[in-house]
Amino acid sequence: MSVRVRYAPSPTGSPHVGNIRTALYNHLFAKRFGGVNILRFEDTDRSRHRPETEVDLIESLRFVGVEWQEGMEVGGPHAPYRQSERKEAGIYQTFIDRLVESGAAYWAFDTPDELDEMRLFQQVNKLPTGYFGGDWREASAAKVEEARAAGRPGVLRLRIPRGEKIVFEDAIRGRLEFEGDTVDDPVLIKADGMPTYHFAAMVDDHLMGITNIFRGEEWISSAPKHVVLWRALGVEPPVLVHLPVIKGRDGSKLSKRHGDTSCLDFRKAGYLGDALANFIALIGWAPGGDREVMSMEEMAEAFDLKGIQPSSGIFDLDKLNWMQGARLRALPVAEVRERFVEYAGREETASYWQAKSEEDPTAAGRLADILLLREAAQSDPDHAEAMIALEQERVGSLADFGPACRFFLEDPTEYEEKALKKWQGRPEVLDLLVRLAAALEGRESATDADCEALIRGLASDLGHEKLGPVVHPVRLALTGKSVGPGLWELMAVLGPAAMRRRLAAAVEAFA
């Protein structure tokens, strides 16, 4: 049987990295076994539904490279793929009828107040809370008919068998066992006629031929309800794969306190979608061997349920940054430039750094630098690529290219204090800068090799055995900084005209 999986989020908020990892595993699994991945929206809770987050969901999936062959946006043989629409289409009715007729489910007419009272009683008496029978599990047909005729709103509940074990298999935890007496009768259809997750998701999974259910481990305790439902419906049970959760640095559940956690936050911060995908895939899954930095194709090839961890993992930003750096370095410069331009041009990039600047004073400057480089990349792509190539290996994210390349585009307005102190007021340094400027006179361009020869020549002319006494002050004069790319490489990108200008300014500043 061919593999069919689904990512079925509820559009109630912007998805965080944990949700997206579930989607990623679906994608990887489908790819690995040549199956189909389906995107379905579970919007059966009308009060929590936020339609605008449907866009975030889709954007997040695209960002990390999750693909789906059936479902939202792309359609397919099982349309519609939004549960509220499926309900409207009457898809669930025959299953409701079947369940009621067989006695596997029953109508219950408790009011919310009655339910609250029941729960309170259970709590006070230290009993398990939940609907284990109430007034309606064994109600006579006549009583049900009476309530129905009186127009009382009712819900459909699944009849969980009592006095027996409910046993099932989890793909990564093995055999799981629940005592039927500890599982309450879940609502299948709400009083407003909408199905609950328990019902709609299981029916849809069956209808759509889902073979494996990937979902968060918070679903484990509901799993016995689903098992009973499958049995009642007489359907082939899919394989259950309960995924561990991703927690924050301090071991608590991922939340806003941990900074960026929504998937789209990472796009805004300048992360590469494939780096994020690579990183979150590895929280909770080990590909075997010592491989870590992997493309989507490599991950799909290696993906295996056996490599999935049962224990929860912690989102370690340090490792993400390393992984991102590794990927950034491996990319051809032209592609990095393209990705940067795309990033810098997005509206969300500007608003992200603007919002950030309220607490982080460097964020506003960063945004300005990003925009500056973007402009350069558009007006002179080759020149920008030369800069990017030099910064590629010392940058952690796309956003870092802004501040990193700034010195190429703007003459220094100030010099690093500590370094300036060291070289300032020294006649031989002034002499050096003047000589360099003179050597550059009349030149249109200079290659790496030209610049290297120039600097080496200057060093020997001035009687320096080592390059340091020449390189450091020149770097400071040219860039205002004491760290950065190799001096000749940087000089070649700057060009003679800019160098002459900067040297002149430095001669004054260093005097």
Added chain:
RNA sequence: GCCCCGGUGGUCUAGCGGUUUAGGACGCCUCCCUUUCACGGAGGAAAUCGCGGGUUCGAAUCCCGUCCGGGGUACCA
């Protein structure tokens, strides 16, 4: 309270009864490369495998208990 899941260096993990003096990666430290930073390379510190009992000639690996962490306990998903 009740039900369920989990527990290998700070973090992600390998390991599935002997080949393990517990391997890799991130982070940290040292050194090398070198004009700086970074990259790269070589080393190092860091885990009594949550704890306690068993089973076994032998346990991180199997069993029981216990502690800690997490989840569920909705007409949310």
